[in-house]
Amino acid sequence: MDKSLILPAATGIMLCGHGSRNQLAVGEFAVLAERLRERLPGVPVEYGYLEFANPVIHQGLDKLRAQGVSRVLAVPGMLFAAGHAKNDIPSVLNTYAAGKPVEITYGRELGVDLKMLRAAGDRIEQAIAASPRDIPRHETLLVVVGRGASDPDANSNVAKVMRLLWEGMGFGWGEIAYSGVTFPLVAPALDHAARLGYRRIIVFPYFLFTGVLVKRIYDAANDAAAKYPDIEFLNAPYLNDHPLVVETFIDRIQEMLVGQILMNCAMCKYREQVLGFEAEVGLKQESHHHHVEGIGGGLENCPCKGDCDSSCRDEAFCKKHGLPWTPLPAHDHSHAHPHPHVHAPAPHALLANPVLPAIRLGMSHDHGHPQDHGHHHGDGHDHHHHPYPHADHPLGPLTLPKIPGRLAREDQER
Secondary structure (H helix, E strand, O other): OOOOOOOOOOOEEEEEEEEOOOOOHHHHHHHHHHHHHHOOOOOOEEEOOOOOOOHHHHHHHHHHHHOOOOEEEEEEOOOOOOHHHHHHHHHHHHHHHHHOOEEEOOOOOOOHHHHHHHHHHHHHHHHHHHHHOOHHHHEEEEEEEEEOOOOHHHHHHHHHHHHHHHHHHHEEEEEEOOOOOOOHHHHHHHHHHHOOOOEEEEEEEEEOOOOOOHHHHHHHHHHHHHOOOOEEEOOOOOOOOOHHHHHHHHHHHHHHHHOOOOOOOOOOOOOOOOOOOOOOOOOOOOOOOOHHOOOOOOOOOOOOOOOOOOOOHHHHHHHHHOOOOOOOOOOOOEEEOOOOOOOOOOOOOOOOOOOOOOOEEEOOOOOOOOOOOOOOOOOEOOOOOOOOOOOOOOOOOOOOOOOOOOHHHHHOOO
């Protein structure tokens, strides 16, 4: 263990992820948890997901308590703070902590970090080194692809990462794209980039792990390569468990230990009037993922062999292969809750008080806005995400689609 990182007795680490139907992605996340165990010998480290995979977060917390942990340092396994890090994970943690003899401290996301940038630079260098062609940096365009969110703060962080990589590595130009939710999507971004006249375009998915969306990003890049044969397209590897990624998680744990969580509250759309998103100030922070906790199992015999591309969301495909079909449930529906709702604050909602070293979940809190603002809770109610204000933008923001005809081609190959 690092001499500078000594955890108190009965303290454990909880790594909180989103989850994926892609079993390779789930496996990579589990490897990351193992890397943290290697760095923190003797410290209980568990992990869990919001949806689509097991163990879910509360199961990981149960494992920690079974090992005698009374204080949990919960780390969001997220690159940037959007809805999952600001709403869903805090809500799950807060609900779990209510009435239990456990203290949960919630840390911040990886964020725009110099170590993460160096890790990203290494992945881009790997792509360049694998090419037999010698093309100068000034004749190369870098496209950084982010996940995309309905939170402009998270989306702007992708743009900042791109600029820092572009300038730091000396490329001729840089562009950004997103795999969904916002715009531009990958295909129109690559069409735009191809018209700028560069001999090489590097497509770098700024993602922690593989999965359906990373596969589609690479598919879109390969389609662009076929469409523009005079340009060399390079697919850079995603971040995965790069040593500097692990180091950044260690830094986030250290921040929780010393009470130095520096979240960007000034740009949070739930606290301040961000241009175009003013209607979301003061919305209650709650998770919408309990509908699909653990969904994604039962696909062990899928032709994808664990490398899911979401074909299992196609009813005809599932019927043909004798697979269970688990469509995503709609959010706009009523359902009864046998348990009371306990709402978590935004992960930074209490940080305005300088005497609080970190978020202590499971305690009373004040959001700083009226609790009754039109979103009522009763025995039955509608859960929904706030509508994205630019949902009709011509360059997005629907989730990156499958490449046309790919499903049929892959089915034939299988």
